[in-house]
Amino acid sequence: MIDIELQVIGASLRAIAEEMGAALIRSAFSANIKERRDCSTALFDGHGRMVTQAEHIPVHLGAMPEAVAAVMAHDPAPGEPWILNDPYAGGTHLPDLTIVTRTELGYAVTRAHHADVGGSEPGSLPPGSRTLDEEGVVIPPTRLDAATLDSLVSRMRNPDERRGDLRAQLAAHRLAEERIAELCARRGRERVAAAMEELLAYSERVVRSAIRDLPDGRYEGADELETPLGPLEIRARVTIAGDSIDIDFEGTAAQYDGNLNCPLAVTRSACFYVVRCLTAPDLPASGGAFVPVTVRAPEGCLVNARSPAAVAAGNTETSSRITDVVFDAFSQAFPVPAQGQGTMNNTVLGNDRFTYYETIGGGQGACPDADGPSAVHVAMSNTYNTPAEALELGYPLRVERYELRRGSGGAGLHRGGDGVVRELRILEPCRLSLLTQRRALAPRGARGGGDALPGRTFLNGMELPAIANLDLQAGDLLRIETPGGGGWGERG
Numbered sequence: 001m002i003d004i005e006l007q008v009i010g011a012s013l014r015a016i017a018e019e020m021g022a023a024l025i026r027s028a029f030s031a032n033i034k035e036r037r038d039c040s041t042a043l044f045d046g047h048g049r050m051v052t053q054a055e056h057i058p059v060h061l062g063a064m065p066e067a068v069a070a071v072m073a074h075d076p077a078p079g080e081p082w083i084l085n086d087p088y089a090g091g092t093h094l095p096d097l098t099i100v101t102r103t104e105l106g107y108a109v110t111r112a113h114h115a116d117v118g119g120s121e122p123g124s125l126p127p128g129s130r131t132l133d134e135e136g137v138v139i140p141p142t143r144l145d146a147a148t149l150d151s152l153v154s155r156m157r158n159p160d161e162r163r164g165d166l167r168a169q170l171a172a173h174r175l176a177e178e179r180i181a182e183l184c185a186r187r188g189r190e191r192v193a194a195a196m197e198e199l200l201a202y203s204e205r206v207v208r209s210a211i212r213d214l215p216d217g218r219y220e221g222a223d224e225l226e227t228p229l230g231p232l233e234i235r236a237r238v239t240i241a242g243d244s245i246d247i248d249f250e251g252t253a254a255q256y257d258g259n260l261n262c263p264l265a266v267t268r269s270a271c272f273y274v275v276r277c278l279t280a281p282d283l284p285a286s287g288g289a290f291v292p293v294t295v296r297a298p299e300g301c302l303v304n305a306r307s308p309a310a311v312a313a314g315n316t317e318t319s320s321r322i323t324d325v326v327f328d329a330f331s332q333a334f335p336v337p338a339q340g341q342g343t344m345n346n347t348v349l350g351n352d353r354f355t356y357y358e359t360i361g362g363g364q365g366a367c368p369d370a371d372g373p374s375a376v377h378v379a380m381s382n383t384y385n386t387p388a389e390a391l392e393l394g395y396p397l398r399v400e401r402y403e404l405r406r407g408s409g410g411a412g413l414h415r416g417g418d419g420v421v422r423e424l425r426i427l428e429p430c431r432l433s434l435l436t437q438r439r440a441l442a443p444r445g446a447r448g449g450g451d452a453l454p455g456r457t458f459l460n461g462m463e464l465p466a467i468a469n470l471d472l473q474a475g476d477l478l479r480i481e482t483p484g485g486g487g488w489g490e491r492g
Contacts, residue, residue: 006198014284016176017054018054019179023172023175027167029160031395032358033113036386037383038057039111040060040061041111043176044064045106046105046106048107049287058269058379059381060111061269061285063269067098067111068100069090070089070090070141073141074141074143077102078102078177079177081143081173082143083142083166084097084141085138085139087314092263092269092315093314093316095123097112097114098110110169110172112169115161115162115355116157117136117156118137118156122354122430122433124136127313127469128258129310131308158353200286203284203286206280207280210279211245211279218237221235223324223441226437226439234252235249235252236328244292244293244294246294247294249295249304250297254302256309261305262304262311263304263305264303266314266318270380271293272289275293303322316343316344316359316435321342331446337365337367337446338365338444340364340416340485341364342379345436345480346359346435347360347433347478348431349430349433354395356391360480361375361376361385362484363376363409363416363443364378365417366412366414366446370414375418376417396430401422404420408481408484409486410452410484410487412445413490416445421479424477424478426478432459432470434469436457439454448489448490451487452483454483455483457480458481459478460477
């Protein structure tokens with residue numbers, strides 16, 4: 001296949017994935033998908049390999065192939081939607097509902113974070129969960145017909161909103177099926193299939209070439225997660241050999257009797273993200289790019305947990321720390337950015353009438369040649385914020401303050417980015433769930449740069465722990481101060 005034709009077909013496939021995302025976002029009901037864009041869309045070939053993913057959520061990247069494999073085992077008919085969220089069958093955490101359909105040439109996938117899936121707390125991110133059943137409805141790969149959809153949403157809060165978001169996902173799948181059929185009719189099915197194969201091979205070649213430029217060796221990194229019972233350590237050993245990378249989490253803490261656990265698919269996502277940043281960041285997301293990367297972790301450890309361990313915060317907080325640890329290991333070989341905020345600052349407010357969920361941005365670590373950006377979603381999250389206008393229109397909440405947390409970034413030759421301050425006035429009784437990190441352990445600077453300020457959360461002026469669950473009354477004021485990013489290098 002000549003290069004021009006390959007580029008044309010590749011661009012067409014990427015456009016289909018992006019159009020799927022646009023259709024999902026524009027037709028969704030919940031602010032979490034419509035405004036924050038907490039969703040991902042992708043196309044896979046007939047062998048279950050990811051050909052392209054829209055530039056949405058990094059933490060979804062490595063887990064989607066396992067979801068497709070789980071559905072492929074049931075031999076779905078063309079156009080037949082299958083749904084799942086089981087973290088031990090290709091999911092991430094339960095609010096991320098994944099739909100897979102078979103197209104004329106492979107599979108289409110959507111994954112969207114739903115504002116509630118029937119957990120023990122509104123928003124289905126209960127801070128004290130210990131098993132999956134406490135976190136919501138667990139869905140193994142299941143054919144999604146009308147009766148199944150009705151049954152699922154009846155077990156979740158705000159069923160009309162859940163139904164609307166699921167229908168938005170299904171609309172994205174119908175669009176993908178039409179666009180793939182049109183592309184095959186226009187270019188020829190065999191030519192499109194050949195282009196998919198070559199795109200995967202091209203991505204692998206590019207990444208292997210970039211890895212060969214890295215110094216061979218074995219490098220180690222470590223960091224900790226905060227829990228009410230003390231720190232949990234994550235350790236990674238990165239081995240660069242020729243054109244391949246092996247990442248081994250031997251020595252990481254055992255799985256936790258809480259919800260900071262990760263299925264291995266989430267751990268892979270974090271590792272793939274780091275490798276992509278350090279090798280070929282401008283290469284479109286593709287499964288071929290990660291063939292040179294092997295990720296291993298002892299079964300039953302924090303980053304390769306066994307079912308039915310709870311995972312609500314593993315997908316957000318532990319995945320963020322995994323990226324910190326793997327970057328730390330690579331930093332022993334060559335300069336990498338300082339640590340970013342290292343948390344998604346998960347904030348959930350809700351009752352039987354509404355559920356508001358937000359991950360809140362902070363500071364990114366400074367780079368060897370630039371200051372870190374402020375008020376951004378760092379590493380495994382790539383969402384927007386919820387605009388104040390949309391938030392106040394949709395929920396009994398009022399935004400009283402939203403601004404940069406000046407001076408929260410670490411000092412250095414290049415400064416770390418600043419976090420944000422977000423204050424929400426509560427207008428009706430509801431429950432609060434907080435799943436955060438970097439409250440006791442600050443994001444570290446690099447090469448002599450200063451550490452950032454850790455995050456803080458206050459209710460009516462009283463500081464809350466990193467992980468909390470409590471009742472709120474009308475008039476209460478919730479204040480979230482997110483961490484900054486570390487500085488890089490000593491000032492001259």
